[in-house]
Amino acid sequence: MWLKNITLLNFKNYMDADLSFSRTVNVFVGHNGAGKTNMLDAIHYLCLCKSYFNPIDSQQIKAETDLFLVQGDFDRQNKNEKISCGVKRNQKKQFKRNKKEYDKLADHIGLFPLVMISPYDTNIVMEGSEERRRFIDNVISQTDTQYLDELILYNRHLQNRNALLKQISITRNYDPALLEILNDQLVVSGERIFAKRKQFMQTFIPLFDQYYYYLTGGEETVGLEYQSQLDSADFGQMLLQSTEKDKLLERTTTGIHKDELVFTLSGMQLKKFGSQGQQKSFLIALKLAQYAYLQQYKGFKPLLLLDDIFDKLDDLRVHKLMEMVSRDDFGQIFITDTGRERVETLFNRINVPVALFEVHNGTIKHA
Structure with a gap:
């Protein structure tokens, strides 16, 4: 193309x-x-x-x-x-x-x-986890239209649940049955997204390792790890267990909207211990891996x-x-x-x- x-x-x-x-x-x-x-x-x-x-x-x-x-x-x-x-x-x-x-x-x-590499990408390293989730979602969405639809659906369910939590706080009127319906909707979408993110990372990490090694000659050891609350617990159970906390904070505190990508350099946090050159090499390898992933799944460059x-x-x-x-x-x-x-x-x-x-x-x- x-x-x-x-x-x-x-x-x-x-x-x-x-x-x-x-x-x-x-x-x-x-x-x-x-x-x-x-x-x-x-x-x-x-x-x-x-x-x-x-x-x-x-x-x-x-x-x-x-x-x-x-x-x-x-x-x-x-x-x-x-x-x-x-x-x-x-x-x-x-x-x-x-x-x-x-x-x-x-x-x-x-x-x-398309893959874009820009100085703006430092946000992926330096800013909060939302930037790193956006990176994952951008790559998968270009290869899987159902993923993008599911993501839109999850965010809509999340907004509805958060709106209900705020309403409960204001009116003091708590309907467990309605919250259960919203929980079930969130779980269905969330588990599908989690499964696709895990599958993506299994393919993506070896591509990233390959490009970082080429750029640096293997002089540095880097790590890229996907972390999710759903790795260690059932999503539905987590929502139930966090109900009182969520009502107090008026927002949903568990789910795939809390997922994280962890970047490390020689076992240390890239954000804190990596030089600007090392961070840039990391980001370029990340984007070149994105390119290779897209080419692999689309069948053209x-x-x-x-x-x-x-x-x-x-x-x-x-x-x-x-x-x-x-x-x-x-x-x-x-x-x-x-x-x-x-x-x-x-x-x-x-x-x-x-x-x-x-x-x-x-x-x-x-x-």
């Missing part, structure tokens, strides 16, 4: 842009703030219906305009696919495939798989977007990474960097041709 071209209108800092891409390596160069990352985000919109950085669609519209439009032509398994996304202020987002609007956006997820990844990586790891992603294992790649000379030198060294684009204050041209 590859993106042949893209057209932007009033997207972020772009008034308009119309580009055709190489099916191998495409590099956007320019100063910070010029709009390089915005181009990657436009590609992310076409594949996953949303921004990688900001969930509010209207905030992607260029200042002093009323709408944005992103369109692209993909070659997907030798078939042309036209994707378009349009957002008008105070109106519902329109998302179309071959000029036909989707009944629900979830139907698009997974058709055009996803897009790979690398945003400003040379920062905080030493030359050896940069060289290894570029050498790896430029091999036949990977498909179309989009890269941003501030240094044109650095990019040209790097790819000349590994003998890989690139399509170079210069970005300057919201304008972009083929170099």
Whole structure:
């Protein structure tokens, strides 16, 4: 699969842009703030219906305009696919495939798989467990549409149960039968999600280990572990046992919404003891494993977007990474960097041709 071209209108800092891409390596160069990352985000919109950085669609519209439009032509398994996304202020987002609007956006997820590696990914290490669960859910959702539906259902049941707990606190009116119904709904969805997450991790961890070893030469020992309350107890029983605590706190304190991914370096917490370079290597290995997982389950190569990844990586790891992603294992790649000379030198060294684009204050041209 590859993106042949893209057209932007009033997207972020772009008034308009119309580009055709190489099916191998495409590099956007320019100063910070010029709009390089915005181009990657436009590609992310076409594949996953949303921004990688900001969930509010209207905030992607260029200042002093009323709408944005992103369109692209993909070659997907030798078939042309036209994707378009349009957002008008105070109106519902329109998302179309071959000029036909989707009944629900979830139907698009997974058709055009994509992996993004960005400085923003430090949130996966540094922030709370919600960021790490979001990472797991993003990967599985691109390979399993039923998983995404189940996740939506679980969150709806969770909201209903939390709303009931708050109501009990306010009215002092407790109906055990109603809480039992909500518990049962939560258990059915929760156990399905738990089973799929466990199955995913069994495949994913060996892929992660393989890429981290390649990037670092095996000099460091890292760990990746999935932890869930459902590992050691029955979900239904946990909900019953936590009833009084949940009523007091007015929220559900047990379930798969408390699952965690634990990252370690030589047995120590990566968040506390890993250097910025080590954390970045960990994240890159995590995302490359995501790429390999998607390719394995989709049967074709996803897009790979690398945003400003040379920062905080030493030359050896940069060289290894570029050498790896430029091999036949990977498909179309989009890269941003501030240094044109650095990019040209790097790819000349590994003998890989690139399509170079210069970005300057919201304008972009083929170099």
